[in-house]
Amino acid sequence: MIFRELALAVWVSLKTSGLAALIASALAVPAALFLAGRDFRGKRLVLLINQTWMAAPTVVIGLLFYSLLSRNGPFGRLGLLYTQTAMTAGQVFLILPLIIGFSYTALRQVDARARLTALTLGATPRQAGWAVLREAKYALLIAVLAGFARAISEVGIAMMLGGNIRNATRNITTSIALETAKGEFRNGVVLGILLLIITLGINILVQTGLHGRDKG
Amino acid sequence: MAGTRGDMSSAVYRLEYVGYAYPGAASPFTLEVESLNVDPGEILAIVGPNGAGKTTLLMLLGFLIQPGRGRLEFQGSNPWASDASVLQARRNAVLVTHHPYLFKGSVADNISFGLKLRKIPEAERPELLRSALALVELQGREKESVSGLSAGQVQRVALARALALRPRVLLLDEPTANIDAGLGLRIEAILREVSRESGTTVVFSTHNFSQASRLADDIVYLSGGRRVEFSHENCFSGTAATDGRRSWIEPRPGVRIVFPGERRGHLTCIIDPADIRLFSADDGAAPSSGPNVFAGRVTRLETTDAATALIRVSGELIFRATLPVGELEGKGISLSRSVLLKFEPESVEVVGPQTPERSHD
Numbered sequence: 001m002i003f004r005e006l007a008l009a010v011w012v013s014l015k016t017s018g019l020a021a022l023i024a025s026a027l028a029v030p031a032a033l034f035l036a037g038r039d040f041r042g043k044r045l046v047l048l049i050n051q052t053w054m055a056a057p058t059v060v061i062g063l064l065f066y067s068l069l070s071r072n073g074p075f076g077r078l079g080l081l082y083t084q085t086a087m088t089a090g091q092v093f094l095i096l097p098l099i100i101g102f103s104y105t106a107l108r109q110v111d112a113r114a115r116l117t118a119l120t121l122g123a124t125p126r127q128a129g130w131a132v133l134r135e136a137k138y139a140l141l142i143a144v145l146a147g148f149a150r151a152i153s154e155v156g157i158a159m160m161l162g163g164n165i166r167n168a169t170r171n172i173t174t175s176i177a178l179e180t181a182k183g184e185f186r187n188g189v190v191l192g193i194l195l196l197i198i199t200l201g202i203n204i205l206v207q208t209g210l211h212g213r214d215k216g
Numbered sequence: 217m218a219g220t221r222g223d224m225s226s227a228v229y230r231l232e233y234v235g236y237a238y239p240g241a242a243s244p245f246t247l248e249v250e251s252l253n254v255d256p257g258e259i260l261a262i263v264g265p266n267g268a269g270k271t272t273l274l275m276l277l278g279f280l281i282q283p284g285r286g287r288l289e290f291q292g293s294n295p296w297a298s299d300a301s302v303l304q305a306r307r308n309a310v311l312v313t314h315h316p317y318l319f320k321g322s323v324a325d326n327i328s329f330g331l332k333l334r335k336i337p338e339a340e341r342p343e344l345l346r347s348a349l350a351l352v353e354l355q356g357r358e359k360e361s362v363s364g365l366s367a368g369q370v371q372r373v374a375l376a377r378a379l380a381l382r383p384r385v386l387l388l389d390e391p392t393a394n395i396d397a398g399l400g401l402r403i404e405a406i407l408r409e410v411s412r413e414s415g416t417t418v419v420f421s422t423h424n425f426s427q428a429s430r431l432a433d434d435i436v437y438l439s440g441g442r443r444v445e446f447s448h449e450n451c452f453s454g455t456a457a458t459d460g461r462r463s464w465i466e467p468r469p470g471v472r473i474v475f476p477g478e479r480r481g482h483l484t485c486i487i488d489p490a491d492i493r494l495f496s497a498d499d500g501a502a503p504s505s506g507p508n509v510f511a512g513r514v515t516r517l518e519t520t521d522a523a524t525a526l527i528r529v530s531g532e533l534i535f536r537a538t539l540p541v542g543e544l545e546g547k548g549i550s551l552s553r554s555v556l557l558k559f560e561p562e563s564v565e566v567v568g569p570q571t572p573e574r575s576h577d
Contacts, residue, residue: 113313113315113316114317114319116313116317117316119280120278120280120310120311120313121330121333121377121378122303122307122310122333122334122381123333124303127333131319131329135320
């Protein structure tokens, strides 16, 4: 693989999975806050469905989105199949339940008095919600990072919805699959190690930044 | 009594037939307050046993729960009229909860929380923070993490967090429970100072009868979610005499209330209703003589709380005692029955010019 091609694959991985993690977090954290703060009929069923969804294989999600986005599918005319947008959409669907589940657990572990205390000090309900989120910020960050890690390391969705198109939708994991299929195992291992280093670097950067801001 | 003095129109709180029931069938508890007025600058104590409804009443006064029925006015208007008005009311009446919670971070982070919500300019915050910490004797601890604080320090930081907001009303749920007696007295002194210096209205709950008598201008007694008419049956004043080993006052000529130690001067003696033992007059085990034995007749018997009966005994003096409902029959206690009551001299809380010698907490 030439360097430019490799750099582009890394960029596609970071872009699609980073965007997927951001979009999924924006949906999942409020949903988890809602679930953690309220008891309602059917809540257990919602949590059960979420847990089941977490275990959905990436190829199944890929297949589902493929059928929706293919030329004859209901969203075929949007022309999204084999694009980075399709990859991101599939990855959002993949990691959404994971971030909801982790965030829900994190928020349930926040002391129940936190919200009440914020209200007694004059917070609006929305500000009280933010106060609860702040109390769980490290655990929520882990949830988001876990979602990102799941997205960047999956191959089924990227392959089915991205199509592994050179210099367009090829990312690290589809490159590994391709190199392995070609018998270039060394390249595959190098790419795998690169993927782990990128994930480690992002984890260190985010966590250092958060701790640093706390101390400051 | 709260609600009987002052100009009604200037009352900070005015409650009429306020009722609250916790949602859900699992909690049958309801609070009913027929009438309550709290005047500006007043220190009001809400006294009652566990489960009496003290916390629920404070939550209502802090606008954290909305009355299910009745009328609750705050500074002459309905605080629940709109989201904006309830927020404004909540910002004027700050509640320090029982077992207060401190947000993760530093002492300063916690005290700044409410100041930021009120958009107090950043330049003014350090001074408010310092003065609040000085009030609770924690000056210089701004940067300390709350994770290492003791229970007493947590209580003081929570109090400072509320005081820094300079609220019109300070609500405190059992502010001295679970802390040592010395710190409890310091907190009492702070509340007195805040009320005196800044005219803050203070409403606090306690199950400590003597603390309520020491600190409050008015006392509301709750039992089983109902306001029970409070009278000073167990609160007696007089000039103390002593034989060196024991002292006594005579609320009526020849009728002594005896307590240990050597005390002089004008004193008030308070006997916790739970410390009074009751016997039917024809009970063979009833004490016939000794200090603090009194005869009387049961003139009121209330069982508003499913577990506890409140009993008024009228004789040479009037006492209020409590007894588990299940023991009424076995002890032969019923309305109009002649009874004897006894309490130990050590059970007498003495409040006077000196520091109280002991506390129930």
